[in-house]
Amino acid sequence: xxxxRALLHVNELTKNFKGLLAVDHYQLDISAGEIVxxxxxxxxxxxxxxxxxxxxxxxxxxxxxLKGQDITRFRPDQIAKKGxxxxxxxxxxxxxxxxxxxxxxxxxxxxxxxxxxVLAGSGAFSKEEKSLNAQAEYYxxxxxxxxxxxxxxxxxxxGVQRKLExxxxxxxxxxxxxxxxxxxxxxHQESIELMESIRRLRDEFNLAIILIEHDMHVVMNLCxxxxxxxYGRIIAEGTPAAIKMNPMVIEAxxxxxxxxA
Numbered sequence: 001x002x003x004x005r006a007l008l009h010v011n012e013l014t015k016n017f018k019g020l021l022a023v024d025h026y027q028l029d030i031s032a033g034e035i036v037x038x039x040x041x042x043x044x045x046x047x048x049x050x051x052x053x054x055x056x057x058x059x060x061x062x063x064x065x066l067k068g069q070d071i072t073r074f075r076p077d078q079i080a081k082k083g084x085x086x087x088x089x090x091x092x093x094x095x096x097x098x099x100x101x102x103x104x105x106x107x108x109x110x111x112x113x114x115x116x117x118v119l120a121g122s123g124a125f126s127k128e129e130k131s132l133n134a135q136a137e138y139y140x141x142x143x144x145x146x147x148x149x150x151x152x153x154x155x156x157x158x159g160v161q162r163k164l165e166x167x168x169x170x171x172x173x174x175x176x177x178x179x180x181x182x183x184x185x186x187x188h189q190e191s192i193e194l195m196e197s198i199r200r201l202r203d204e205f206n207l208a209i210i211l212i213e214h215d216m217h218v219v220m221n222l223c224x225x226x227x228x229x230x231y232g233r234i235i236a237e238g239t240p241a242a243i244k245m246n247p248m249v250i251e252a253x254x255x256x257x258x259x260x261a
Contacts, residue, residue, distance in 0.1 A: 005031050006029035006030060006031050007030060007031055007032055007066065007067060007083075007175055007176055007208045008028065008029070008030050008053075008064075008065070008066055008084070008176050008208060008210075009028070009029050009063075009064075009065040010026060010027060010028040010029075010053070010062070010063070010064050010065075011027060011062055011063045011064075011065075012025045012026075012027065012061065012062040012063070013025070013026040013027070013049070013052055013053075013059050013061075013062035013063070013064065014026070014059060014060050014061045014062050015045075015048055015052055015057060015059055015060050015232075016060045021231075021232055022045050022048045022232050023045045023048050023049055023052060023059075023232045024045075024231070024232040024233040025062070025233065026045075026049055026052075026062070026229075026232075026233075026234065027234065028210075028227070030176070030208045030210065031208060032175065032206045032207065032208050033202060033203075033206055033207075033208070034208050034209070034224055034225065035198070035199075035202060035209045035211060035222055035223050035224055035225075036208075036209070036210050036211070036223060036224070036225045036226070036227065037210075037211045037212075037213060037219045037222070037223035037225070037226045037227070037240075038210060038211065038212050038226075038227050038229060039212070039213065039214075039219055039226060039227070039228055039229070039243075040228050040229035040230055040252070041230065041252065044229040044230055044231065044232065045229050045231070045232035046180075046212045046229055047089055047180060047212065048232070049229070050086055050178050050180055050210075050212065052064070053079075053084065053086075053178065053210075054076055054079055054080075054084060054086050054178065055071075055074050055075050055076040055078070055079045056076055058073065059072060066079070066082050066083060066084055066176065067082070067083065067175070069082065071084075077109075080109055080172050080174075081109060081172075083173070083174050083175040083176060084174055084175070084176040084177075084178065085106075085169040085170070085172045085174035085176075085177055085178070086169060086177070086178035086179070086180065087162075087165045087166055087169050087178070087179050087180050087182060088165070088180055089180045089181050089184070089212070091158075091161050091162065091165055092165070093153040093154075093161055093164060093165060093168070094153060095152065095153050095154030096152060096153075096154065097152070097153060098149060098150050098151060098152060098153070099140065099145070099148050099149050099150070099151055099152075099153055099156065099164050099167075100133070100136050100137065100140070100149035100150065102153050102164060102167075102168050103136035103139055103140060103164070103167050103168050103171045104132055104133070104136045104171075105168070106168045106169065106171040106172045107132050107135055107136050107171040107172070108132065109172050109173075135171065136149075136167075136171060137149060139167040139168075139170050139171050140164075140167050142167070142170070142197065142200060142201065142204070143163040143164070143166055143167045143170075143197050144163065144193065144197060145160055145163050145164060145167070148160060148164075158185045158186075159185060159186045159187075159190045162182055162183075162184070162185065162186065162194075163194070163197070166179065166182060166197075166198075166201075170201065170205070174207065175206075175207060175208065176207070176208045176209075176210070177201070177207050177208070177209045177210075178209075178210045178212075179198070179209065179210070179211045179212065179213075180212045181212055181213055181214065182194060182198070182211070182213065183213055183215045183218045184214070184215075186215075188217075191215060191217065191218050194218070195218055195221060195222045198211075198222060199222070211223060219240065220240045220244065221240075223240060224239070225237070225238065225239060226238065226239070226240055226243045228243060228246075228248075228249045228252070230252040235248050235249065235252060236248055236249045
């Protein structure tokens with residue numbers, strides 16, 4: 001049945017690609033305020049799990065429930081409106097738009113404008129636009145990048161683009177946030193700042209966060225719980241301290257035994 005308190009409940013999620021079992025009976029319960037890390041070797045199925053959760057791929061079998069509602073066959077836009085957002089391993093910003101405009105695009109997902117109000121520039125429409133701008137600027141500030149709102153996304157440093165993508169996801173108003181390798185390409189200091197930002201987001205917005213990350217310093221210091229995937233199947237789950245000492249994880253993820261040099 002899963003944890004009744006869970007924001008997101010995933011049961012026996014499976015994906016076959018023409019005979020290739022990419023995700024094998026994946027399970028997850030995550031509640032508000034939790035940060036869960038999803039780790040494993042390259043090709044283990046981590047990003048495929050994210051693609052299934054957010055509707056990019058339809059599952060072969062299994063069930064996904066968000067806030068008690070079955071969203072297994074929902075489209076990506078429907079899932080976003082229900083309260084789950086994500087970033088991507090390969091950054092997908094609108095390069096020709098400014099940083100602020102990138103966030104505004106996401107912030108408008110829940111807004112419905114009447115054409116007459118837009119054309120007339122009504123007071124209600126203008127007020128709504130100012131409110132959205134203020135929200136977008138705040139999300140940039142939370143990520144520590146509010147000084148770049150007028151710069152084109154394509155001209156931003158790689159680490160800043162990573163933070164901008166998180167701000168854009170946050171602007172959809174999620175309760176569950178999926179981050180796909182957010183620390184990729186960042187130096188040690190940038191990674192530390194990113195961890196502080198993610199904790200702040202979790203606390204301020206009471207988010208449930210699922211994190212795919214290869215930077216073990218980030219994973220071990222940020223996540224309360226880890227899942228380890230190998231060939232699409234969870235081979236271990238527990239606290240970072242427990243996972244770090246698990247012989248199966250060491251063999252699958254590091255390719256050596258615990259006692260090896």
